[in-house]
Amino acid sequence: MRTSKRVVLVGANQPLEVWERPIPEPEPGAAVVRVAMSGVCGTDVHLWRGEVPLPYPVTLGHEGIATVEELGKGVTTDYAGAPIKPGDRVYWQPVRQCHRCYYCTVEKDFSLCDNIFEELFRNANDPPSSCYAEFCSLPPGMAFYRVPDDTPTEALIAFGCAMPTVLQALERLGGIQLNQSVVVQGCGPVGLAATMMAGLSGARQVIVIGAPERRLKMARRLGASTTIDLETCKSEADRVQQVRDLTDGRGAEVVIEAAGHLPAFTEGIKLVAKNGRYLIIGLWSAPGTVPIEPRYLNNNNIRIIGNALAQPQHIYGAIQVARAHHREFPMAEVVTHRFALAEAQKALEAVARLETVKSVIVPNQDGVHL
Template identity: 40%
Template sequence: MKMSKAAVLQEYQKPLQICEFPLNEELQPGEALARVEMAGICGTDVHLWKGELPIPVPVILGHESAGRIAKLGAGLERDWTGQALQEGDRVVWASSIVCGECYYCRIKRTPTRCLKRKAYGISYCSNEAPHLRGGYAEWILLRAGTSIFKLPDNLPFESIVGAGCALNTALHGVERIGLEMGDTVVIQGAGPVGLAALAVAIESGAAKTVVVGGPAHRLQMALEFGADAVVSLEEFPTAAVRLEEVRRHTGEFGADVVLECVGHPSAVPEGFELCRDGGKYLVLGQYANAGNVEFNPHVITKKQLTVMGSWAFEPRHVLGAIQFLARPRWRELFAKQVTHRFSLDQASEALDTVRRLEAGKAVILP
């Protein structure tokens, strides 16, 4: 039997281990076997490595992956959009599968909160067959029901993985909070989610965009993406001076919409203050449990804020991201985000590079 190498999280906050797993090529109906060509290192992977989200360990990390179809199970003939699938096709897939039958899927139409939702690189213990359910591996076995998308010939892996789950997540979040033509938008965070939210805000008609974050290389990328102004955490080290600087760009009343894309709880109460009265605040970056934070709810009442959260994304947002990346400008900018490339054997180094905020986007090339 063929074997596949994979990088496995065996213990929280310990180096990933390179392991080998049997590669079962006898597919069940609806399954697909894909060769992983590129796997993105998401900030969420760092949170998972820290143990900030309950997941089964050991686990093969990696929920931002793309590759080529090696084999199709019986009955799997078309992708999510209806395009014909065949061996050798370049594809990307939605990271999670939902049941379609539970209270949240069917009654409340909130499938991202499906009671049986499982995500590649997060929900599957690698000790359990068929093992290969994460992107940090040479091969991945895609379950029946996975939303698979055939990639256009002119869309490189660097663009789709450079955008990663961040663009899908941003599309879902901005859809939920709602942006109006001419809005002034502040984005907290200059990492992949922040840059994706910036791109979506610009395409949604924002009249002015301000990005608050760091380090310097990420703020430079935000300017290249089209931010009207950036506010450095290093240059403006306290919430009070950042508020003053942001209002210098937004006007004395603050932003119409603030998008939190940081992942650190302290960003949230600061973000409330960046909103104008009657403004909107979206919590987008708090995917893992990074701890509690104190805030005064009187601020929400006094400012009459609309505060909303957004969790993950649906398959339709993956299609939206592919269509978004059809624009040459965004296709090139998101591909440019890929600044660090690693082999599978260097998976721990890749994860640590992201943890230290040294990369735009780090990827593994299995």
């Protein structure tokens, strides 16, 4: 039987372990895939630090691109109907909706499924769909999509779960209108994806607030018209003033929080113009409270919109964005660091120190130069 190495989190703040376990043949409707690249996500660092309760031991990794190794009986297409065969690359939604909860069947909003995490955090002895692993087992109902041959793996994995999340968030926002000014707080993968999509939406300017400079430089290459460096512009009042100066004193019609850092929220409210909208994407794993004055929101007609996770259509959408725009934007160059499976610990530490723009793990290293 085929076996697969996988990276296992055995407990909060514990050193990551590499386990080798069997991968059975795919059951009818399932697929076994060989992982080409796994994205290292900021969320993985939060999981490792124990900031989200988990049923340890669990396999890490929710951003994977892989080649199909073997398809279960009855699988002839991907989840958008495209023909699929062994050797094709796929990108998958790392969770599957239960179709037996209020949000799945009444609201049809799969990102709010009550049972969404069961798949993601399966016991590490079970075949993983989590992709810090050589092979993954995608169970029936876990949506995967074929990656077209003209779309580079790195252009897609560079934005990991960030691009699908941003695509859903922009839907919830109701889109960015032509000629609006947009501020993006943060320049990690979520901020970079938001920057690129804001520019493509026809914003008149995209102002990015973040650090370090190497990430801001990438933000400019992806469409930011102005960047404000947190390391040199340390005062919130100065940053708010800079945004006001760039927007004729009004603030931005759309502010996107992609900082993952609680104080960004109170600052962000000050950056929104009257009648503006504030989209919160990055605070998923940033617990805590901040003081706000509700009257300010009331009197300035400010709308605050939250967004968590993404749905299968946004995974599909992220593939289409990479396919359409990887030549025009240096999407693949967002991947700055590559690690072997056994170096997963090092990869998380590098992400925690913000040394990288995007790190990936390359579980099967034949033919790959790290």
